[in-house]
Amino acid sequence: MELTVDAINKTFISNGNINQVLKDISFEVDKGQFISLLGPSGCGKTTLLTIIAGFQKPDSGSIIVEGKKVVKAGPDRGFVFQNYALFPWMTVKDNILFPMKQIKMPKAEREERLKVLLEMSQLEGREGLYPHQISGGMKQRTALVRALATKPSVLLMDEPLGALDFQMRQSLQDELEEIWLRDRTTVVMVTHDVDEAVYLSDRVIVMSTNKGQIVEDMNIELDRPRNRKSIEYEKYKNQLTIALTKASPEMTED
Ligand SMILES: Nc1ncnc2c1ncn2[C@@H]1O[C@H](COP(=O)(O)OP(=O)(O)OP(=O)(O)O)[C@@H](O)[C@H]1O
Ligand SMILES: [Mg+2]
Structure with missing residues (x-):
């Protein structure tokens, strides 16, 4: 179990x-x-x-x-909070790297994982932006892959997806399902x-x-x-x- x-x-x-x-x-x-x-x-x-x-x-x-x-x-145990809870003073990239640094994942592995997660969440090219510079859906995807960063059980x-409008919510449900189907956490x-x-x-x-x-x-x-x-x-x-x-x-x- x-x-x-x-x-x-x-x-x-x-x-x-x-x-x-x-x-x-x-x-x-x-x-x-x-x-x-x-x-x-x-x-x-x-x-x-x-x-x-x-x-x-x-x-x-x-x-x-x-x-x-x-x-x-x-x-x-990865956690996605009700209101995203991204660190506002960190870029998308640093938000995603944070939990990996916490568990002292080696740098090369971290960078490799970051690439996979950015691709998974379609956030490539946005990694240098801060939370206030991205949309609600992007924040949500950042929070999601940050929670997946350490490959939690x-x-x-x-x-x-509570804070999103109806259409964004449905499209993110599909993305969430796709991400989940990849490794079935x-x-x-x-x-x-x-x-x-x-x-x-x-x-x-x-x-x-x-x-x-x-x-x-x-x-x-x-x-x-x-x-x-x-x-x-x-x-x-x-x-x-x-x-x-x-x-x-x-x-x-x-
Ligand atoms: N730290 C706390 N101190 C006192 N009461 C609390 C505390 N945390 C939660 N509660 C109470 O426990 C009950 C359940 O709260 P909880 O946040 O778990 O509900 P929820 O099902 O997540 O609700 P929602 O759908 O609105 O998010 C509420 O009555 C709340 O006021
Ligand atoms: Mg609640």
Whole structure:
């Protein structure tokens, strides 16, 4: 098993209020699987993803990546943040090189990898520009290949395409799929877009506002690239929309 999420509990206490965000969350992800976490705003998706990344600790439970228990962030887990989080004072090239320098990858190997990543993301010729000089889609691609730079076992993405307009989003979904198909990194992607989840995922886990509990765990058995117009595609979307509605605040109780 590539990734095991085992009985994760997480409670926040703020202003004297106890807020249990994740209660006893468990699932396993196979190597090379692309899974999405789908759920309403505030249901705990980012919290769970950052626990998998090792950015924060659960109250109890554990995360296992390739047989090793996660105790802190590491280069075996790439992360794409909800709002890109590129370093504004670094060029595209230096942003992508940064994680490779962190793990002390030898210079020649770094430069070689940089070339591959720039080609993959169609950013050749832009590597000398700063984040404020490139478009949203380019920023997103920079953030994506930066997360892939150290060849992580698991790629964690928090609404990676959330900030983009509809058309840009669809074309980047295709690019994301192409990049993923090249080396089939195990992916956990957070989204609240049903169409995006069906278009990209092998499997979709729906989380509820009620303590982040898993209310649906569905395999999407469709050939790639997926045909948005097919009846089967529509069927998956309908089923997930129903699950998402049930997972939303007015349908849940404490
Ligand atoms: N550091 C924190 N301290 C206190 N409460 C927190 C903290 N981080 C998250 N929360 C609370 O945990 C809940 C889940 O937050 P989280 O960011 O995981 O939701 P989300 O599913 O990612 O939502 P969105 O789709 O809007 O990004 C929210 O009620 C939030 O206020
Ligand atoms: Mg979030």
